[in-house]
Amino acid sequence: xxxxxxxxxxxxxxxxxxxxxxxxxxxxxxxxxxxxxxxxxxxxxxxxxxxxxxxxxxxxxxxxxxxxxxxxxxxxxxxxxxxxxxxxxxxxxxxxxxxxxxxxxxxxxxxxxxxxxxxxxxxxxxxxxxxxxxxxxxxxxxxxxxxxxxxxxxxxxxxxxxxxxxxxxxxxxxxxxxxxxxxxxxxxxxxxxxxxxxxxxxxxxxxxxxxxxxxxxxxxxxxxxxxxxxxxxxxxxxxxxxxxxxxxxxxxxxxxxxxxxxxxxxxxxxxxxxxxxxxxxxxxxxxxxxxxxxxxxxxxxxxxxxxxxxxxxxxxxxxxxxxxxxxxxxxxxxxxxxxxxxxxxxxxxxxxxxxxxxxxxxxxxxxxxxxxxxxxxxxxxxxxxxxxxxxxx
Numbered sequence: 001x002x003x004x005x006x007x008x009x010x011x012x013x014x015x016x017x018x019x020x021x022x023x024x025x026x027x028x029x030x031x032x033x034x035x036x037x038x039x040x041x042x043x044x045x046x047x048x049x050x051x052x053x054x055x056x057x058x059x060x061x062x063x064x065x066x067x068x069x070x071x072x073x074x075x076x077x078x079x080x081x082x083x084x085x086x087x088x089x090x091x092x093x094x095x096x097x098x099x100x101x102x103x104x105x106x107x108x109x110x111x112x113x114x115x116x117x118x119x120x121x122x123x124x125x126x127x128x129x130x131x132x133x134x135x136x137x138x139x140x141x142x143x144x145x146x147x148x149x150x151x152x153x154x155x156x157x158x159x160x161x162x163x164x165x166x167x168x169x170x171x172x173x174x175x176x177x178x179x180x181x182x183x184x185x186x187x188x189x190x191x192x193x194x195x196x197x198x199x200x201x202x203x204x205x206x207x208x209x210x211x212x213x214x215x216x217x218x219x220x221x222x223x224x225x226x227x228x229x230x231x232x233x234x235x236x237x238x239x240x241x242x243x244x245x246x247x248x249x250x251x252x253x254x255x256x257x258x259x260x261x262x263x264x265x266x267x268x269x270x271x272x273x274x275x276x277x278x279x280x281x282x283x284x285x286x287x288x289x290x291x292x293x294x295x296x297x298x299x300x301x302x303x304x305x306x307x308x309x310x311x312x313x314x315x316x317x318x319x320x321x322x323x324x325x326x327x328x329x330x331x332x333x334x335x336x337x338x339x340x341x342x343x344x345x346x347x348x349x350x351x352x353x354x355x356x357x358x359x360x361x362x363x364x365x366x367x368x369x370x371x372x373x374x375x376x377x378x379x380x381x382x383x384x385x386x387x388x389x390x391x392x393x
Contacts, residue, residue: 001195001388002091003325004028005357007074009084013040013047014054016085021058023075024089027357031091033059035189037327038066038176039073039361042163043083045174052179059089065099065189066176067132068163069361070332076350078343080335080362088359090325090386094194096124099177104137104184112150126151126190128197128384130327131158134173135364137184144367144374147188154190155197156374157384159329159363194390198323200315200383201368202345203273204308204334205254205301208245209237212299217292221285225298229284237300248302255288258297258371268315270371273301275378303379305339312345312381316352323353323385328360330381335362338379345381356385 004027008016024033036059038051048068055064072079074086102109129147133140140160147156161173175182191197212233216224225233238249256271278287288298328345336342349358367374368382 001093001095001324001386002028002031003088003357003386004090005074005076005086005088005325005359007072007077007079007084007086009079009082011083013044013051013085016044016083017051017054017058020074020085020087021055024087025058028089028091033062033089034092034095035090035097036062036064037088037359038064039069039086039359040066041070041072041082041084042068044085048174049181052176052181056179062089063097063099063189064176064178065130065132065187067161067187067361068174070162070364071335071362073328073330073346073358073360073362076346076358078335078346080342086359086361088325088327088357092195096192097189099187099189101175101177101180101182102138102143102186102188104134106139106142106146109146112146124192126154126192127195127389128155128157128191130189130191130384131156131186131367132175133158133160133186134175134184135160136172138186140186140365140376143186144376148374151190155199155369155384156367157197157199157327157329157382158367159361159382160365162332162362162364194388196387196389198321198385198387199368200385201269201370201377202308202312202315202381202383203271203377204311204379204381205256205273205303206307206311207256207299207301208241209300211297214292214294214296214298217294220288220291222288222292222298223283223285230286231279231281231284234286234300245302248304252303254301254303256299256301257288257290259293268311271299272370272375273377308334308338309344309348312348313352316348320353320385321387323356323387325357325386327384328358328381329363329366329368330360331366331379332362332364333379334381349383
């Protein structure tokens, strides 16, 4: 298995393709590409119709997939707010990689039928699924449920296309698969055979206050925590914070959720971060952007640049299997907007894991697992690390 990553900021798409593709070919040589991923900003919108064919000519036989991006990641760089084309290629011996386009309407999707266990060879089942979805047309939460039902044993990673963010091109999105261009729906790429994908999902938050158990709730409304009003629990946590954290609560307060009873200290990888979307002072209730079940564990969280940096560094410091290549799906709300300078997350990745080829884009939402389940995230950097099945940490 061999990966390569490159990026070009050339003003002309033809020049960008030539520059990035030439660099990829040199990195891969003498191997050929079996997969080519392309993430392109809408500065190049006039050439979107020819991009798939241009890449096919340079990488014959490779499966091509990609989408429009608010910013592109490749060759060790994050490019935002200017023209960019990021290409990521992989030589994948003993791996079957397939791509398909799904229409925006879920009724048009194939039934997610899983073959009977007796008739299924595990080696034929995908171990990983990459999802590139258009958030303007495709119900992504429903799409993720469909992928989980169709490929229950596979890791799901990916991001929501983020075209139309530069003011230089059309307001919608473009998805690429093969030579085809689509303006709605989703592209799904599956990986089967001698390939495994490890994930790092950095949600960029830190806990405040103790873990609390939901003792009364309905739908997405938390009525009681540890037997008392939920809003009262939040007020108690707020009162215990230093002034700087109380100021953060005005605009950067979130909740972390773990299904079921706590069995010890909450692990960062098992906590799902969700928005706190409202409160009812009369009822003492809190509304959360996620379904709530009695018995769930909830802990309040804060997010800022320093916290996000620490969260990512700590996750990257955990033992990882050697990776041949990696993809990064990062929120458009991270990057320069969060840190004040470009290249933060790619730099942290390189310092922790070395010169692993890394490509990706800035998304309108990120797909990755938390606690063994697939979720759509926001303000997150989701890494997918590719290796052969036998390569372990």
